[in-house]
Amino acid sequence: MDSVKTKIMIVGFGVVGQGFFDLFHSKKESLGLNNVEITEIVDKKYGYIEKPPIDLTKKINGKTDYPLIDPVEAIRNSDASIVCEFTWVNYKDAEPAFTHMKTALENGKHVITTNKGPVALRMDELKTISKKTGNNVLFKGTVMAGTPSFNIVKLIPGAKVLRIRGILNGTTNFILEQMSKGSDFESALKEAQSLGYAEADPTNDVEGFDSAAKVAILSNYFGWRHKMSDVQREGIKNVSREEATHGTKLLATISKTEASVAPLQLEDSDLLRHVNGVMNALEIETDSLGPIYIMGPGAGRKETAQAALTDLMEILSMN
Amino acid sequence: MDSVKTKIMIVGFGVVGQGFFDLFHSKKESLGLNNVEITEIVDKKYGYIEKPPIDLTKKINGKTDYPLIDPVEAIRNSDASIVCEFTWVNYKDAEPAFTHMKTALENGKHVITTNKGPVALRMDELKTISKKTGNNVLFKGTVMAGTPSFNIVKLIPGAKVLRIRGILNGTTNFILEQMSKGSDFESALKEAQSLGYAEADPTNDVEGFDSAAKVAILSNYFGWRHKMSDVQREGIKNVSREEATHGTKLLATISKTEASVAPLQLEDSDLLRHVNGVMNALEIETDSLGPIYIMGPGAGRKETAQAALTDLMEILSMN
Numbered sequence: 001m002d003s004v005k006t007k008i009m010i011v012g013f014g015v016v017g018q019g020f021f022d023l024f025h026s027k028k029e030s031l032g033l034n035n036v037e038i039t040e041i042v043d044k045k046y047g048y049i050e051k052p053p054i055d056l057t058k059k060i061n062g063k064t065d066y067p068l069i070d071p072v073e074a075i076r077n078s079d080a081s082i083v084c085e086f087t088w089v090n091y092k093d094a095e096p097a098f099t100h101m102k103t104a105l106e107n108g109k110h111v112i113t114t115n116k117g118p119v120a121l122r123m124d125e126l127k128t129i130s131k132k133t134g135n136n137v138l139f140k141g142t143v144m145a146g147t148p149s150f151n152i153v154k155l156i157p158g159a160k161v162l163r164i165r166g167i168l169n170g171t172t173n174f175i176l177e178q179m180s181k182g183s184d185f186e187s188a189l190k191e192a193q194s195l196g197y198a199e200a201d202p203t204n205d206v207e208g209f210d211s212a213a214k215v216a217i218l219s220n221y222f223g224w225r226h227k228m229s230d231v232q233r234e235g236i237k238n239v240s241r242e243e244a245t246h247g248t249k250l251l252a253t254i255s256k257t258e259a260s261v262a263p264l265q266l267e268d269s270d271l272l273r274h275v276n277g278v279m280n281a282l283e284i285e286t287d288s289l290g291p292i293y294i295m296g297p298g299a300g301r302k303e304t305a306q307a308a309l310t311d312l313m314e315i316l317s318m319n
Numbered sequence: 320m321d322s323v324k325t326k327i328m329i330v331g332f333g334v335v336g337q338g339f340f341d342l343f344h345s346k347k348e349s350l351g352l353n354n355v356e357i358t359e360i361v362d363k364k365y366g367y368i369e370k371p372p373i374d375l376t377k378k379i380n381g382k383t384d385y386p387l388i389d390p391v392e393a394i395r396n397s398d399a400s401i402v403c404e405f406t407w408v409n410y411k412d413a414e415p416a417f418t419h420m421k422t423a424l425e426n427g428k429h430v431i432t433t434n435k436g437p438v439a440l441r442m443d444e445l446k447t448i449s450k451k452t453g454n455n456v457l458f459k460g461t462v463m464a465g466t467p468s469f470n471i472v473k474l475i476p477g478a479k480v481l482r483i484r485g486i487l488n489g490t491t492n493f494i495l496e497q498m499s500k501g502s503d504f505e506s507a508l509k510e511a512q513s514l515g516y517a518e519a520d521p522t523n524d525v526e527g528f529d530s531a532a533k534v535a536i537l538s539n540y541f542g543w544r545h546k547m548s549d550v551q552r553e554g555i556k557n558v559s560r561e562e563a564t565h566g567t568k569l570l571a572t573i574s575k576t577e578a579s580v581a582p583l584q585l586e587d588s589d590l591l592r593h594v595n596g597v598m599n600a601l602e603i604e605t606d607s608l609g610p611i612y613i614m615g616p617g618a619g620r621k622e623t624a625q626a627a628l629t630d631l632m633e634i635l636s637m638n
Contacts, residue, residue, distance in 0.1 A: 027477035147611050148474040155467040157632040158346035274593040288625040289615055292466050296611030306607040313476040
């Protein structure tokens with residue numbers, strides 16, 4: 001009597017999890033997903049929610065009367081075939097996200113994640129488990145949220161990617177733009193924090209760890225295999241207002257022989273110089289097209305949810 | 320004994336046809352196309368070439384000893400399952416390309432084209448024949464050559480496209496850039512002609528017909544159905560050097576309610592203002608991501624060939 005064919009479990013119900021929950025329901029019909037349901041949610045704070053009502057995100061704030069269950073336990077016991085891992089990022093050991101993903105794969109589930117930690121730090125392990133179990137790990141949202149990024153190569157089959165340059169962190173790009181307009185670093189950072197672009201501890205953004213994680217993810221995707229710890233990394237703390245005014249950006253550069261994140265002054269003729277605010281950008285140089293550019297949001301509730309929806313549609317088309 | 324499963328016929332062996340022939344052979348192995356062959360070429364000038372050698376483009380110039388056969392006749396008699404239509408553009412009645420494509424579809428062949436005429440002017444007819452025959456018409460190369468353009472929406476399933484702005488003609492964009500550096504229109508046009516960016520008769524580019532054709536193609540693709548004759552069109556002949564210096568671009572704007580091509584002064588904060596030279600650009604505004612941007616080459620031998628290769632891979636994946 002149960003016509004649901006594909007069940008999805010969400011692990012981590014913060015901004016991205018709630019954004020995906022709402023976007024999924026608003027696009028469900030137009031995407032023909034009548035047989036796909038989000039059947040379970042597990043979150044450290046909210047607990048375990050089975051058969052969530054579609055207006056859940058309107059009611060959830062402050063609510064704590066769902067049972068608290070260990071997410072790993074919940075994943076193991078779930079009958080969902082897709083697990084969306086949306087917990088917090090951790091650049092030390094990628095936990096607890098890594099264990100969530102590993103458990104999901106080993107229990108016959110495909111994994112969608114927007115969490116950079118496991119993909120930047122432990123992709124080799126994930127690939128091995130994925131290969132062994134035959135379940136996929138998709139991670140579009142780790143680079144430029146729902147804006148097409150590395151997956152653009154699906155639209156240019158045969159083209160060989162030679163080099164990538166990018167602005168991959170919106171927070172530092174926003175700070176540098178504010179500095180180019182006269183702010184000092186501290187005021188610009190405070191403004192970024194007050195607008196929700198920067199976290200209370202801005203280290204990951206400002207010191208370039210977030211960009212370096214994306215460099216590792218891109219390098220892995222394109223087969224160049226630089227590890228996050230191999231990425232030459234310099235943050236924006238030593239950038240002066242004058243340098244910001246003259247077009248200094250926190251630039252990621254990736255090729256077979258290079259993986260770096262560093263402030264760099266860009267020429268006025270360089271399209272990347274004109275990427276302002278929290279926008280992200282990629283320049284992808286290929287043998288058949290020369291450089292092409294993609295620019296768009298790199299974060300945000302709905303914007304990141306779009307990435308998980310893109311991955312969901314890909315998994316459904318493969319299976 | 321014939322292990323070739325998919326045969327391709329090329330109609331029109333000019334720059335794009337030769338570019339596709341060479342790109343196909345250079346990417347054949349990496350794309351796993353061992354069972355796909357270009358088996359026939361028919362061209363008004365060179366004649367009918369069966370089983371072309373892979374170094375054909377090196378030998379072809381000046382060669383006229385192939386038999387001259389009517390392309391329509393050749394298409395009708397061909398056992399190819401895919402016809403690539405690469406003849407010249409004609410914004411009056413889209414011939415002879417339209418008849419080539421119609422004949423191909425009615426004879427059981429899929430069609431790939433980079434020719435804007437039939438797609439901009441007679442897409443409704445093509446769709447009807449395509450539906451009736453069950454054969455596809457793919458036309459990625461009509462907008463921005465091999466650079467991802469309208470097909471980017473495949474990477475953002477569920478996202479609703481609300482509005483498009485674009486710089487869709489490299490020739491006029493090059494002329495406007497030269498004018499912004501001090502050239503007058505006539506000198507800039509001559510330079511564009513000497514570099515091969517503009518044709519001897521530059522009307523289609525300068526008067527905005529080429530951009531208007533692309534507006535019609537995009538409008539059709541996104542279901543807004545503006546005809547090329549509905550597009551409000553103004554070329555660049557009345558743009559002054561001062562306007563060019565202040566960021567005037569030949570801007571295409573397309574939404575459900577608008578389809579226009581006109582010179583427009585763009586703000587410095589507008590990414591499209593910084594698209595220079597012969598580069599093309601699209602801003603696509605969607606409900607889930609806001610505006611995203613794609614920029615890259617919009618013409619060129621290899622660049623346009625990439626579009627046909629992209630379409631080829633799509634046809635092969637569908638069938």
